[in-house]
Amino acid sequence: MRIKSVRYRKQVEMLKDGRGPMPVAQAVERVKQMAAVNVDRGYKNGKRRKGADQTVDLVMSLGIDPKQADQMLRGALMLPKGTGKTQRVIAFCDASMVAAAKAAGAVEAGADELIDRVTKGWMDFDVAVAHPQLMGKVGKLGRVLGPSGKMPSPKSGTVTADVVKAVKEYSAGKVEFRNDAGGNIHMPVGRVSFAAGDLCENIDAVISHILRIRPGTAKGQFVRCACLSATYTPSVLLETG
Incomplete structure (x- = not known):
């Protein structure tokens, strides 16, 4: 059985008072708090070690059938606050x-x-x-x-x-996206160093865009769930309306 690190267990402890879906602003703050556990990594050779500026990712599970060509979602989106990454x-x-x-x-x-x-x-x-x-x-x-x-x-x-x-x-930093075989969309929405408001703006832009391009043949609930996480943190569920 895989043993979780001390840092990961601390992050999970932070979620105990809020396991259910959260508003975007609250979820962003929670992810930033959990990511901060990895920032200060103590000292080595007399120098303070700092963790990486983690990427914040949004995953949306959609009510589409990926086997149907007319329900495949693919495109690109320019995030209002960028992704924090320069692409070659x-x-x-x-x-x-x-x-x-x-x-x-x-x-x-x-x-x-x-x-x-x-x-x-x-x-x-x-x-x-x-x-x-x-x-x-x-x-x-x-x-x-x-x-x-x-x-x-x-x-x-x-x-x-x-x-x-x-x-x-x-x-x-324009971002390409396409659904995977499970009907999920994965999108980077910034870095943990971004201001909370900037992350919220990027997340809202992604969700709004995906809702606008909903396939006409998709049946039932379109956004089944959405979650937010940083590179080294557990996921936080988002309220999807």
Whole structure:
């Protein structure tokens, strides 16, 4: 049986007075309190050790059937307060757009040479953006980029004629999402160092967006449950209305 750490047990103890669903603001404060247990890690060699600035994640369990194509949810969202992470973006575009794409934040941009580099296994990037005219060539990278979720797609806005705008948005932290096989959506909504109000604003933006794109064929309760957690904390249930 796996033994829980002392820090984890302290975090669970914090939940004893509130196991049920909480309003977003209260849940954010609770997660920040639990994450603080990991911040001060004592001393080593006379220096205070500090934990990482943990990512705060939102998970929504949805009343959809992932086996039905018309109930699959996929897209991208620019969070009002960002995610706290700078993403490495590449752009598949012709020579006339390379300079502008790099000026917008792309770590690499180009056509045949970049495609060949990725084909050979280079994957040091988080997001790939492509111009529609190049998708005939980029499409051949499906076996390379597909498994890691980096294949450009019109649904996520990574296949677009406005390559420069897409590079700017994704470099600034625009987040892609898609439901998993269980009908769940996982989204990073910031860092524990964010102000509570900023985290609440990001969470509200995600929930509102998901509600707006509810599939017309989805039956019954759409948001079955939602929970919030940081990288090293237990989850806190959210009130979903």
